Amino acid sequence: MTTLITTFSALADETRLGIVERLMAQGELPAGDLVSDAGISGPAISRHLKILREAGLVSQRAEGNKRLYSVRPEAMRTIADWTMDHRKFWEAGLDRLEALLSEEEHG
Amino acid sequence: MTTLITTFSALADETRLGIVERLMAQGELPAGDLVSDAGISGPAISRHLKILREAGLVSQRAEGNKRLYSVRPEAMRTIADWTMDHRKFWEAGLDRLEALLSEEEHG
DNA sequence: CATCTATTTAACTTTTTCGTTAAATGGATG
DNA sequence: CATCCATTTAACGAAAAAGTTAAATAGATG
Numbered sequence A, B: 001m002t003t004l005i006t007t008f009s010a011l012a013d014e015t016r017l018g019i020v021e022r023l024m025a026q027g028e029l030p031a032g033d034l035v036s037d038a039g040i041s042g043p044a045i046s047r048h049l050k051i052l053r054e055a056g057l058v059s060q061r062a063e064g065n066k067r068l069y070s071v072r073p074e075a076m077r078t079i080a081d082w083t084m085d086h087r088k089f090w091e092a093g094l095d096r097l098e099a100l101l102s103e104e105e106h107g
Numbered sequence C: 001c002a003t004c005t006a007t008t009t010a011a012c013t014t015t016t017t018c019g020t021t022a023a024a025t026g027g028a029t030g
Numbered sequence D: 001c002a003t004c005c006a007t008t009t010a011a012c013g014a015a016a017a018a019g020t021t022a023a024a025t026a027g028a029t030g
Helices: A003-011 A014-026 A031-038 A042-054 A073-085 A095-106 B003-011 B014-026 B031-038 B042-054 B073-085 B095-106
Strands: A058-063 A066-071 B058-063 B066-071
Touching: A003 A014, A003 A042, A003 A073, A003 B003, A003 B014, A014 A031, A014 A042, A014 A058, A014 A066, A014 B003, A031 A042, A031 A066, A042 A058, A066 A073, A073 B073, B003 B014, B003 B042, B003 B073, B014 B031, B014 B042, B014 B058, B014 B066, B031 B042, B031 B066, B042 B058, B066 B073
Parallel strands: none
Antiparallel strands: A058 A066, B058 B066
16 A cells, blocks of 8 residues: 555544644644543544554654654655645646745746 | 545545546546556446545546546645645745745745 | 553454446447 | 447445454553
8 A cells, every 4th residue: 555545544534633633733642632532432542543653644652651642744744745746636726826836836 | 524534535545546646647537448447347446436426536527428537626625725734744844845835924 | 569540452343345246227329 | 229338336245444341561659
Protein backbone atom coordinates (compact mmCIF):
# COMPACT_ATOMS: atom_id res chain seq x y z
CA MET A 1 0.00 0.00 0.00
CA THR A 2 1.36 3.40 -0.86
CA THR A 3 2.00 5.95 1.87
CA LEU A 4 -0.81 8.08 0.56
CA ILE A 5 -3.39 5.31 0.77
CA THR A 6 -2.19 4.39 4.25
CA THR A 7 -2.58 8.02 5.26
CA PHE A 8 -6.04 8.34 3.79
CA SER A 9 -7.09 5.07 5.43
CA ALA A 10 -5.85 6.26 8.79
CA LEU A 11 -7.93 9.42 8.52
CA ALA A 12 -11.00 7.72 7.06
CA ASP A 13 -12.46 7.04 10.48
CA GLU A 14 -14.33 9.41 12.74
CA THR A 15 -12.47 8.46 15.91
CA ARG A 16 -9.04 8.70 14.33
CA LEU A 17 -9.70 11.95 12.49
CA GLY A 18 -11.02 13.31 15.78
CA ILE A 19 -7.85 12.27 17.58
CA VAL A 20 -5.63 13.86 14.96
CA GLU A 21 -7.62 17.11 14.95
CA ARG A 22 -7.56 17.27 18.71
CA LEU A 23 -3.83 16.68 18.84
CA MET A 24 -3.33 19.40 16.27
CA ALA A 25 -5.49 21.81 18.26
CA GLN A 26 -4.19 21.02 21.73
CA GLY A 27 -0.75 19.61 21.10
CA GLU A 28 0.72 16.56 22.78
CA LEU A 29 -1.74 14.58 24.92
CA PRO A 30 -1.64 11.33 26.90
CA ALA A 31 -3.64 8.38 25.58
CA GLY A 32 -5.94 8.56 28.58
CA ASP A 33 -7.09 12.07 27.72
CA LEU A 34 -8.12 10.85 24.30
CA VAL A 35 -10.20 8.03 25.73
CA SER A 36 -12.41 10.27 27.85
CA ASP A 37 -14.13 12.10 25.02
CA ALA A 38 -14.23 9.55 22.26
CA GLY A 39 -17.13 7.59 23.72
CA ILE A 40 -15.41 4.26 23.21
CA SER A 41 -13.31 2.04 25.47
CA GLY A 42 -9.64 2.39 26.27
CA PRO A 43 -8.56 -0.63 24.26
CA ALA A 44 -10.44 0.68 21.24
CA ILE A 45 -8.60 4.01 21.42
CA SER A 46 -5.35 2.17 21.93
CA ARG A 47 -5.87 0.24 18.72
CA HIS A 48 -6.74 3.42 16.84
CA LEU A 49 -3.57 5.02 18.15
CA LYS A 50 -1.62 2.04 16.92
CA ILE A 51 -3.09 2.45 13.46
CA LEU A 52 -2.24 6.15 13.47
CA ARG A 53 1.27 5.35 14.68
CA GLU A 54 1.84 2.72 12.02
CA ALA A 55 0.57 5.11 9.37
CA GLY A 56 3.12 7.63 10.61
CA LEU A 57 0.47 10.17 11.54
CA VAL A 58 1.32 10.40 15.20
CA SER A 59 4.34 9.79 17.35
CA GLN A 60 4.46 8.45 20.85
CA ARG A 61 6.76 9.30 23.72
CA ALA A 62 6.85 7.84 27.20
CA GLU A 63 6.70 9.96 30.30
CA GLY A 64 6.56 7.81 33.39
CA ASN A 65 3.38 5.88 33.28
CA LYS A 66 1.90 7.78 30.39
CA ARG A 67 2.20 7.71 26.66
CA LEU A 68 2.12 11.12 25.11
CA TYR A 69 0.92 11.40 21.54
CA SER A 70 1.40 14.14 18.99
CA VAL A 71 0.84 14.67 15.27
CA ARG A 72 3.76 14.16 12.89
CA PRO A 73 3.98 16.99 10.36
CA GLU A 74 5.56 14.72 7.76
CA ALA A 75 2.34 12.74 7.42
CA MET A 76 0.32 15.87 6.94
CA ARG A 77 2.79 16.84 4.26
CA THR A 78 2.06 13.63 2.38
CA ILE A 79 -1.46 14.87 1.87
CA ALA A 80 -0.46 18.47 1.29
CA ASP A 81 2.00 17.44 -1.40
CA TRP A 82 -0.52 15.30 -3.20
CA THR A 83 -3.07 18.07 -3.04
CA MET A 84 -0.56 20.54 -4.44
CA ASP A 85 0.44 18.15 -7.21
CA HIS A 86 -3.13 18.13 -8.42
CA ARG A 87 -4.08 21.68 -7.67
CA LYS A 88 -5.20 22.27 -11.26
CA PHE A 89 -8.30 20.31 -10.34
CA TRP A 90 -9.43 22.37 -7.41
CA GLU A 91 -7.96 25.80 -7.82
CA ALA A 92 -10.26 26.91 -10.62
CA GLY A 93 -12.12 29.96 -9.48
CA LEU A 94 -9.92 30.61 -6.49
CA ASP A 95 -8.54 33.77 -7.97
CA ARG A 96 -6.20 34.96 -5.27
CA LEU A 97 -4.74 31.56 -4.61
CA GLU A 98 -4.41 30.90 -8.27
CA ALA A 99 -2.49 34.12 -8.80
CA LEU A 100 -0.35 33.28 -5.83
CA LEU A 101 0.51 29.84 -7.03
CA SER A 102 1.24 30.93 -10.55
CA GLU A 103 3.62 33.51 -9.13
CA GLU A 104 5.28 30.66 -7.27
CA GLU A 105 5.54 28.67 -10.49
CA HIS A 106 6.96 31.42 -12.66
CA GLY A 107 9.49 32.74 -10.29
CA MET B 1 -20.18 10.83 8.44
CA THR B 2 -18.61 14.18 7.64
CA THR B 3 -17.76 15.10 4.08
CA LEU B 4 -14.09 14.92 4.90
CA ILE B 5 -14.26 11.40 6.23
CA THR B 6 -16.33 10.31 3.24
CA THR B 7 -13.71 11.83 0.98
CA PHE B 8 -10.81 10.17 2.76
CA SER B 9 -12.64 6.83 2.75
CA ALA B 10 -13.26 7.10 -0.96
CA LEU B 11 -9.55 7.64 -1.61
CA ALA B 12 -8.36 5.06 0.91
CA ASP B 13 -8.42 2.29 -1.67
CA GLU B 14 -5.85 1.50 -4.32
CA THR B 15 -8.36 0.97 -7.11
CA ARG B 16 -10.30 4.15 -6.38
CA LEU B 17 -7.26 6.35 -5.90
CA GLY B 18 -5.99 4.93 -9.18
CA ILE B 19 -9.23 5.81 -10.93
CA VAL B 20 -9.19 9.35 -9.58
CA GLU B 21 -5.58 9.89 -10.54
CA ARG B 22 -6.17 8.54 -13.99
CA LEU B 23 -9.19 10.74 -14.51
CA MET B 24 -7.18 13.74 -13.38
CA ALA B 25 -4.36 12.87 -15.76
CA GLN B 26 -6.43 11.92 -18.79
CA GLY B 27 -9.69 13.75 -18.25
CA GLU B 28 -13.14 12.29 -18.80
CA LEU B 29 -13.19 8.55 -19.50
CA PRO B 30 -15.88 5.88 -20.02
CA ALA B 31 -16.31 3.27 -17.30
CA GLY B 32 -15.12 0.57 -19.69
CA ASP B 33 -11.72 2.20 -20.11
CA LEU B 34 -11.25 2.10 -16.38
CA VAL B 35 -12.02 -1.60 -16.19
CA SER B 36 -9.29 -2.65 -18.62
CA ASP B 37 -6.31 -1.65 -16.50
CA ALA B 38 -7.53 -2.14 -12.98
CA GLY B 39 -7.16 -5.92 -13.00
CA ILE B 40 -10.58 -6.47 -11.52
CA SER B 41 -13.99 -7.21 -13.00
CA GLY B 42 -16.44 -4.75 -14.51
CA PRO B 43 -18.92 -5.01 -11.66
CA ALA B 44 -16.17 -4.34 -9.15
CA ILE B 45 -15.16 -1.16 -10.95
CA SER B 46 -18.78 -0.18 -11.24
CA ARG B 47 -19.17 -0.40 -7.49
CA HIS B 48 -16.02 1.60 -6.91
CA LEU B 49 -17.36 4.25 -9.27
CA LYS B 50 -20.57 4.33 -7.31
CA ILE B 51 -18.64 4.93 -4.09
CA LEU B 52 -16.66 7.72 -5.74
CA ARG B 53 -19.88 9.20 -7.10
CA GLU B 54 -21.64 9.09 -3.74
CA ALA B 55 -18.61 10.68 -2.12
CA GLY B 56 -18.85 13.47 -4.66
CA LEU B 57 -15.42 12.76 -6.07
CA VAL B 58 -16.49 12.03 -9.61
CA SER B 59 -19.40 12.94 -11.81
CA GLN B 60 -21.04 10.83 -14.45
CA ARG B 61 -22.56 11.81 -17.75
CA ALA B 62 -24.27 9.63 -20.32
CA GLU B 63 -23.23 9.56 -23.95
CA GLY B 64 -25.22 6.97 -25.83
CA ASN B 65 -24.30 3.64 -24.43
CA LYS B 66 -21.45 4.88 -22.35
CA ARG B 67 -21.02 6.51 -18.99
CA LEU B 68 -18.31 9.11 -18.96
CA TYR B 69 -16.65 9.85 -15.65
CA SER B 70 -14.62 12.83 -14.51
CA VAL B 71 -13.20 14.23 -11.29
CA ARG B 72 -15.16 16.91 -9.44
CA PRO B 73 -12.88 19.75 -8.32
CA GLU B 74 -15.13 20.52 -5.35
CA ALA B 75 -14.21 17.24 -3.71
CA MET B 76 -10.55 17.89 -4.17
CA ARG B 77 -11.11 21.25 -2.56
CA THR B 78 -12.52 19.57 0.52
CA ILE B 79 -9.12 18.04 1.09
CA ALA B 80 -7.22 21.12 0.03
CA ASP B 81 -9.17 23.28 2.45
CA TRP B 82 -8.61 20.94 5.34
CA THR B 83 -4.93 20.76 4.54
CA MET B 84 -4.71 24.54 4.40
CA ASP B 85 -6.60 24.91 7.66
CA HIS B 86 -3.93 22.88 9.38
CA ARG B 87 -0.92 24.04 7.48
CA LYS B 88 0.89 25.04 10.66
CA PHE B 89 1.50 21.34 11.16
CA TRP B 90 3.22 20.60 7.93
CA GLU B 91 4.68 23.83 6.66
CA ALA B 92 7.52 24.01 9.18
CA GLY B 93 10.76 24.08 7.30
CA LEU B 94 9.19 24.80 3.94
CA ASP B 95 10.70 28.24 3.79
CA ARG B 96 9.47 29.47 0.46
CA LEU B 97 5.96 28.23 0.94
CA GLU B 98 5.89 29.54 4.44
CA ALA B 99 6.90 32.99 3.28
CA LEU B 100 4.34 32.77 0.52
CA LEU B 101 1.52 31.86 2.82
CA SER B 102 2.39 34.43 5.41
CA GLU B 103 2.29 37.02 2.64
CA GLU B 104 -1.18 35.73 1.87
CA GLU B 105 -2.19 36.06 5.51
CA HIS B 106 -0.93 39.57 5.98
CA GLY B 107 -2.26 40.84 2.70
C1' DC C 1 6.45 -5.90 47.69
C1' DA C 2 1.43 -5.30 47.16
C1' DT C 3 -1.25 -2.50 44.67
C1' DC C 4 -2.91 1.39 41.87
C1' DT C 5 -2.87 3.74 37.47
C1' DA C 6 -2.07 3.92 32.47
C1' DT C 7 -1.92 1.52 28.49
C1' DT C 8 -1.62 -2.36 25.49
C1' DT C 9 -2.51 -7.18 23.87
C1' DA C 10 -5.58 -11.26 23.43
C1' DA C 11 -9.75 -13.47 22.29
C1' DC C 12 -13.98 -13.05 20.44
C1' DT C 13 -18.19 -11.02 17.83
C1' DT C 14 -20.51 -8.11 14.60
C1' DT C 15 -20.45 -5.20 10.67
C1' DT C 16 -18.42 -3.54 6.57
C1' DT C 17 -15.75 -3.95 2.52
C1' DC C 18 -14.41 -5.92 -1.60
C1' DG C 19 -14.27 -9.42 -4.86
C1' DT C 20 -16.84 -12.91 -7.83
C1' DT C 21 -20.45 -14.69 -11.21
C1' DA C 22 -25.14 -14.36 -12.97
C1' DA C 23 -28.91 -11.60 -14.23
C1' DA C 24 -31.02 -7.09 -15.40
C1' DT C 25 -31.19 -2.62 -17.90
C1' DG C 26 -30.75 0.43 -21.78
C1' DG C 27 -28.94 2.34 -25.93
C1' DA C 28 -27.24 1.02 -30.76
C1' DT C 29 -27.62 -1.86 -34.91
C1' DG C 30 -28.37 -5.67 -38.52
C1' DC D 1 -37.48 -6.73 -33.16
C1' DA D 2 -33.50 -9.82 -32.07
C1' DT D 3 -29.21 -9.08 -30.51
C1' DC D 4 -24.93 -6.82 -29.19
C1' DC D 5 -22.34 -3.75 -26.20
C1' DA D 6 -21.68 -1.06 -21.95
C1' DT D 7 -22.78 -0.77 -17.46
C1' DT D 8 -25.17 -1.62 -13.27
C1' DT D 9 -27.65 -4.45 -9.73
C1' DA D 10 -28.28 -8.83 -7.13
C1' DA D 11 -26.71 -12.55 -4.45
C1' DC D 12 -23.21 -14.53 -2.23
C1' DG D 13 -18.57 -15.58 0.18
C1' DA D 14 -14.08 -14.27 2.22
C1' DA D 15 -11.33 -11.01 4.52
C1' DA D 16 -10.74 -6.86 7.14
C1' DA D 17 -12.26 -3.43 10.50
C1' DA D 18 -13.92 -1.94 14.77
C1' DG D 19 -16.03 -2.71 19.09
C1' DT D 20 -16.25 -5.40 23.63
C1' DT D 21 -14.39 -7.59 28.06
C1' DA D 22 -10.61 -9.93 30.31
C1' DA D 23 -5.83 -10.46 31.00
C1' DA D 24 -1.01 -8.81 30.61
C1' DT D 25 2.63 -5.28 31.14
C1' DA D 26 4.98 -1.47 33.30
C1' DG D 27 5.81 2.55 35.98
C1' DA D 28 4.50 4.89 40.53
C1' DT D 29 3.45 4.63 45.46
C1' DG D 30 1.93 3.30 50.35
